Amino acid sequence: MSVVVVGASAAGFATAEGLRRNGYDGALTLVGAEPELPYDRPPLSKQVLTGQWDADRIRLCGQDKADDLGLDLRLGTPAAALDVAARRLSLADGTELPYEQLVLATGVGPRPLPGTEGLRGVRMLRSLEDALALRAELRPGTRLVVIGAGFLGTEIAAAARTLEAEVWLVEPEPVPLGVAVGAEVGEFVAGLHRERGVHLRTGPGAAVRDFKANAGEVEAVVLEDGTELPCDLVVVAIGSVPSTGWLAGSGLTLGDGIECDSRCSAAPGVYAAGDVASWFHEHAGVRVRLEHRTNATEQGLYVARALLGQAGEPFTPVPYFWSDQYETKLTAFGLLRGADEIRVVEGAIADGAFVALYRKGNRLTGVLGVRRAKSVRQWRALLAAGSGWDEAFADSPK
Amino acid sequence: MKITIDRDRCCGAGQCVLAAPDVFDQDDEEGLVVVLEESPAPEHHQAVREAASVCPTATIEVTE
Ligand SMILES: Cc1cc2nc3c(=O)[nH]c(=O)nc-3n(C[C@H](O)[C@H](O)[C@H](O)COP(=O)(O)OP(=O)(O)OC[C@H]3O[C@@H](n4cnc5c(N)ncnc54)[C@H](O)[C@@H]3O)c2cc1C
Ligand code: SF4
Helix, strand or coil: CEEEEECCCHHHHHHHHHHHHCCCCCEEEEEECCCCCCECCHHHHCHHHHCCCCHHHHECCCHHHHHHCCCEEEECCCEEEEECCCCEEEECCCCEEECCEEEECCCEEECCCCCCCCCECEECCCCHHHHHHHHHHCCCCCEEEEECCCHHHHHHHHHHHHCCCEEEEEECCCCCCHHHHCHHHHHHHHHHHHHCCCEEEECHHHCEEEEEEECCEEEEEEECCCCEEECCEEEECCCEEECCHHHCCCCCCEECEEECCCCCEEECCEEECHHHEEEEECCCCEEECCCCHHHHHHHHHHHHHHHCCCCCCCCCCCCEEEEEECCEEEEEEECCCCCCEEEEEEEEHHHCEEEEEEEECCEEEEEEEECCHHHHHHCHHHHHCCCEHHHHHHCCCC | CEEEECHHHCCCCCHHHHHCCCCEEECCCCCCEEECCCCCCHHHHHHHHHHHHHCCCCCEEEEC
């Protein structure tokens, strides 16, 4: 057999490692667009941006480990086209790679903001290169506008404040992280940022209308309500786009990511894993695409077993994510978006130490906690079991 | 078998505790990994290897 994995990061590397661990000893090629050996992204907006860790600290794999695994590494050469019927992958440098089984783990790229093309001083953060470039520009007093208060935007604002930059965080939703974790927890996160002196602008008036520039260099961000925010630097963090452009015409179904069945298969002999994969989650009963670090590993390991015919059950993980906001770590299991109700069951949000449950219809769909990480995990079993909301209270682990 | 951890890397996912509950625990607040048995008995070795491989942040290193 021969396996080609496209995307040499968390999900792709987990797949490659999982294949070897489960006994696969055939040809194994790992193709990556970036010139870097596989590395971990979450520290980019945290320890790397604040300068606590250097680049070596975030490697997932060194050359020696790659050699031990017998990986044919093709770094710095993006995949450019795929012919599913002929089972052939073409790389940007002209190489043709035939395969018997293919894994797509190309992740996502940052969503650009229209009107920023060609403006100097406007940045996005996805890669190690982006993080190092941004870090080099952040100094005490640097005036930074962060556009978008999702996980990435809030973490960048926190890191920049830690470096004593002057930070404006702008977001058209009513609260930071509101879409992801709900208004109550979003309000708590807003408080953390205000305490640290971030200038937070939220609501429709805080949508970006325009930019002012001097000789192509950004000078100010103009908001819908007319406010002008003079700045030295802008970071756009308004979400991401699955890296599937190169798969147009391949015959795969591309929706919000690469559409797979409940076993992460997109076509015969083709699988997807990590941020780029959209699959049918049989327990949740919905199509899911997750941008969580733990999912990249879990799904990569699942796909490795699937390739070897060892997967058995469909892929039905309990999602997990965490986010660091200054010294505060949020941890959560499940699917939290669009909840009908959020109920605090331990501690209090006002005290900065709590566990909150999320309900959709009459189902328990998620749990989130601050300074209660172990309690949060104790609800995981109920999520895995697909517990109803009322039963969740009856079976409360506390 | 000997377990070493780089606790700064840990993201509190608790995957290690699910895989090998006799060997790993988490602290209450941040959920960072706690090793209960640095040199676990042979009956736990398979579970510990599994824990190291599912840890998303490569926090756990196992030497045999
Ligand atoms: C700054 C930052 C902070 C984060 N913090 C957290 C966090 O705190 N908690 C959390 O749960 N998650 C976090 N995440 C999300 C987490 O990093 C991702 O879920 C994870 O990296 C997904 O792994 P992946 O392998 O699927 O995709 P990626 O890590 O995006 O890797 C995909 C790889 O494929 C390559 N590629 C793309 N197109 C091609 C092509 N055509 N050919 C070859 N290679 C290609 C890319 O260059 C990239 O290296 C964060 C992400 C970022 C960017
Ligand atoms: S699995 Fe890894 S990251 Fe998660 S708690 Fe254990 S050591 Fe920490």
